[in-house]
Amino acid sequence: MMKRILVTLPITEYHKKRLERNVTNCSFQYVPLSEVTIDMVQNSEIIVGNVPVSYISASNNLELLQLNSAGADAYILPGVLSSGTILTNATGAYGKTVAEHMFGIMMCLQKKLHLYRDDRVTGEWNDYGTVTSISNAIVTVIGLGDIGLYFAGMAKALGAYVIGIKRRKSDCPKQVDELHLMEDFYEIIPKADIIVSFLPNTPSTYHLYNAEFFSKMKNTGIFLNGGRGSAVDQDALLAAVQNQDISAAGLDVTDPEPLPSEHPLWKEKNIMITPHVSGSYHLPETLDKIVEIAAANIENHLAGTPLKNLIDFETGYCK
Amino acid sequence: MMKRILVTLPITEYHKKRLERNVTNCSFQYVPLSEVTIDMVQNSEIIVGNVPVSYISASNNLELLQLNSAGADAYILPGVLSSGTILTNATGAYGKTVAEHMFGIMMCLQKKLHLYRDDRVTGEWNDYGTVTSISNAIVTVIGLGDIGLYFAGMAKALGAYVIGIKRRKSDCPKQVDELHLMEDFYEIIPKADIIVSFLPNTPSTYHLYNAEFFSKMKNTGIFLNGGRGSAVDQDALLAAVQNQDISAAGLDVTDPEPLPSEHPLWKEKNIMITPHVSGSYHLPETLDKIVEIAAANIENHLAGTPLKNLIDFETGYCK
Numbered sequence: 001m002m003k004r005i006l007v008t009l010p011i012t013e014y015h016k017k018r019l020e021r022n023v024t025n026c027s028f029q030y031v032p033l034s035e036v037t038i039d040m041v042q043n044s045e046i047i048v049g050n051v052p053v054s055y056i057s058a059s060n061n062l063e064l065l066q067l068n069s070a071g072a073d074a075y076i077l078p079g080v081l082s083s084g085t086i087l088t089n090a091t092g093a094y095g096k097t098v099a100e101h102m103f104g105i106m107m108c109l110q111k112k113l114h115l116y117r118d119d120r121v122t123g124e125w126n127d128y129g130t131v132t133s134i135s136n137a138i139v140t141v142i143g144l145g146d147i148g149l150y151f152a153g154m155a156k157a158l159g160a161y162v163i164g165i166k167r168r169k170s171d172c173p174k175q176v177d178e179l180h181l182m183e184d185f186y187e188i189i190p191k192a193d194i195i196v197s198f199l200p201n202t203p204s205t206y207h208l209y210n211a212e213f214f215s216k217m218k219n220t221g222i223f224l225n226g227g228r229g230s231a232v233d234q235d236a237l238l239a240a241v242q243n244q245d246i247s248a249a250g251l252d253v254t255d256p257e258p259l260p261s262e263h264p265l266w267k268e269k270n271i272m273i274t275p276h277v278s279g280s281y282h283l284p285e286t287l288d289k290i291v292e293i294a295a296a297n298i299e300n301h302l303a304g305t306p307l308k309n310l311i312d313f314e315t316g317y318c319k
Numbered sequence: 320m321m322k323r324i325l326v327t328l329p330i331t332e333y334h335k336k337r338l339e340r341n342v343t344n345c346s347f348q349y350v351p352l353s354e355v356t357i358d359m360v361q362n363s364e365i366i367v368g369n370v371p372v373s374y375i376s377a378s379n380n381l382e383l384l385q386l387n388s389a390g391a392d393a394y395i396l397p398g399v400l401s402s403g404t405i406l407t408n409a410t411g412a413y414g415k416t417v418a419e420h421m422f423g424i425m426m427c428l429q430k431k432l433h434l435y436r437d438d439r440v441t442g443e444w445n446d447y448g449t450v451t452s453i454s455n456a457i458v459t460v461i462g463l464g465d466i467g468l469y470f471a472g473m474a475k476a477l478g479a480y481v482i483g484i485k486r487r488k489s490d491c492p493k494q495v496d497e498l499h500l501m502e503d504f505y506e507i508i509p510k511a512d513i514i515v516s517f518l519p520n521t522p523s524t525y526h527l528y529n530a531e532f533f534s535k536m537k538n539t540g541i542f543l544n545g546g547r548g549s550a551v552d553q554d555a556l557l558a559a560v561q562n563q564d565i566s567a568a569g570l571d572v573t574d575p576e577p578l579p580s581e582h583p584l585w586k587e588k589n590i591m592i593t594p595h596v597s598g599s600y601h602l603p604e605t606l607d608k609i610v611e612i613a614a615a616n617i618e619n620h621l622a623g624t625p626l627k628n629l630i631d632f633e634t635g636y637c638k
Contacts, residue, residue: 100452104426108436111423116593117436123580125594131601133419157476261442274435275444282450 008033008049015291048294058082073201087311093289099150101278102226105250135159143198189216201228214240229255252278327352327368334610367613377401392520406630412608418469420597421545424569454478462517508535520547533559548574571597
């Protein structure tokens with residue numbers, strides 16, 4: 001039977017050629033996400049892209065859902081996918097774009113560029129005093145997937161001492177000076193000048209960064225979240241910055257998103273917020289990488305060979 | 320004769336011990352710059368720190384003036400120093416602090432963090448679209464002293480292709496992929512994604528970055544100035560950003576300083592301005608390095624051995 005492949009990415013002719021190159025006996029349908037209908041989703045064996053969860057409703061036709069995101073939280077909830085559907089994500093596509101974005105926020109906060117920027121409105125020539133350097137910082141990266149490793153590599157390349165924290169035992173990656181498991185969490189926190197989290201939204205990460213966590217950070221420390229907003233107790237974070245228990249925070253993710261315009265996090269000058277833009281297609285090469293992952297997985301699925309980036313429904317991570 | 324040494328740096332006991340360690344037959348006087356008087360300056364054989372030019376008036380007592388800055392513009396003007404006075408600067412102390420600051424501004428502009436920051440006031444959740452990456456950028460560094468080389472090293476460590484431009488022929492430093500002389504200036508500009516200048520204030524650098532220069536830059540290009548404000552024709556820069564001949568600019572130095580609050584540069588959202596704070600003592604280790612240079616030069620001067628960081632009065636650079 002001719003398999004129907006629905007692709008909802010904003011791709012070019014070049015990308016289409018790549019997807020179709022080694023595929024026979026399939027029909028490709030390219031539809032912008034905003035124009036996708038329930039019928040299109042229900043009538044596809046393979047979908048590439050984060051189609052609305054409500055359109056899927058455990059479709060029995062759906063054999064493979066290849067997400068364009070690294071996060072898979074919405075798709076692993078019970079009842080969304082039929083038990084026969086394979087779910088894969090785009091881990092590997094976002095390392096550079098998310099890591100660089102968070103690294104930029106880190107440097108901003110270290111150099112107080114956020115405060116200097118605020119003075120643009122009045123044209124004031126204020127001096128905000130002492131800054132810190134990445135070159136002799138202790139940087140703790142929590143979550144050592146593709147994004148965390150890229151961030152670690154950047155920090156190490158500029159002189160930082162990098163401590164990685166992950167869930168499962170492994171050899172120490174070359175981007176990291178010292179590797180720990182989550183059980184060492186509270187031992188590591190007080191040492192770090194910079195703590196950056198790339199954890200996904202799972203039950204075990206919910207409000208992991210709470211009042212106790214922030215109380216153990218250095219009061220000169222900077223906290224960064226490039227994973228999911230639900231990992232942070234935002235009230236506790238706000239209090240920690242306001243009370244100068246930590247020096248500053250940078251968030252590309254919040255809970256909820258968008259963060260309501262009247263939310264108190266916006267009011268604290270030493271918190272930098274960006275509207276979940278570190279990933280997506282903001283860096284053009286990200287799309288190339290997603291297409292490459294999707295093309296390989298479509299080919300693997302059709303050939304019955306092992307797929308890349310299979311999601312474990314229990315953890316929301318890659319298997 | 321007992322030589323009188325006036326030190327105007329904001330130093331600690333530790334620093335005093337370092338300065339006095341190998342020095343005999345001298346009297347040290349430590350006075351904060353704001354409390355220095357004309358008499359103190361006139362009655363010193365050695366001065367460490369940027370004392371007011373008007374206090375010096377070609378003092379014949381002054382044997383050595385060790386500046387705490389890299390720039391020496393005000394002190395090389397005719398009539399400031401007696402012909403017998405040796406002038407040394409603090410080149411080598413500012414590489415990391417200035418380079419990291421400008422690198423932070425660069426990453427801000429690449430990731431559009433300045434625009435996201437501006438939305439803090441209203442709490443808006445806007446998406447400013449495509450960003451760029453340092454990892455595949457062509458970065459041109461103009462002025463390859465200590466600061467330029469540090470910046471080049473950071474850019475190269477994160478994947479950029481680095482083109483260095485300097486005045487005098489030399490071997491290609493390891494931080495640079497391709498080395499050119501100033502005569503190749505207009506050939507190199509159109510290739511660069513990022514152009515960063517660390518040039519001092521000299522007659523030959525005045526308005527080097529003018530309308531012609533900006534017209535040759537890529538329209539996606541970012542221009543950074545961490546040297547002296549006089550090198551930039553600010554009207555031409557403003558026009559270039561407003562007309563999108565270049566994408567953005569970041570300035571830690573302006574002409575004049577402070578930049579008047581009503582100056583139109585403040586109004587352009589794609590220009591980031593910081594109030595000449597990249598250097599000074601904002602990074603605490605800078606002061607350690609300045610003290611080290613000063614201590615060595617005091618010892619060298621007293622021993623009659625060659626000094627470090629001697630200023631060439633014709634160029635304002637180190638010899």
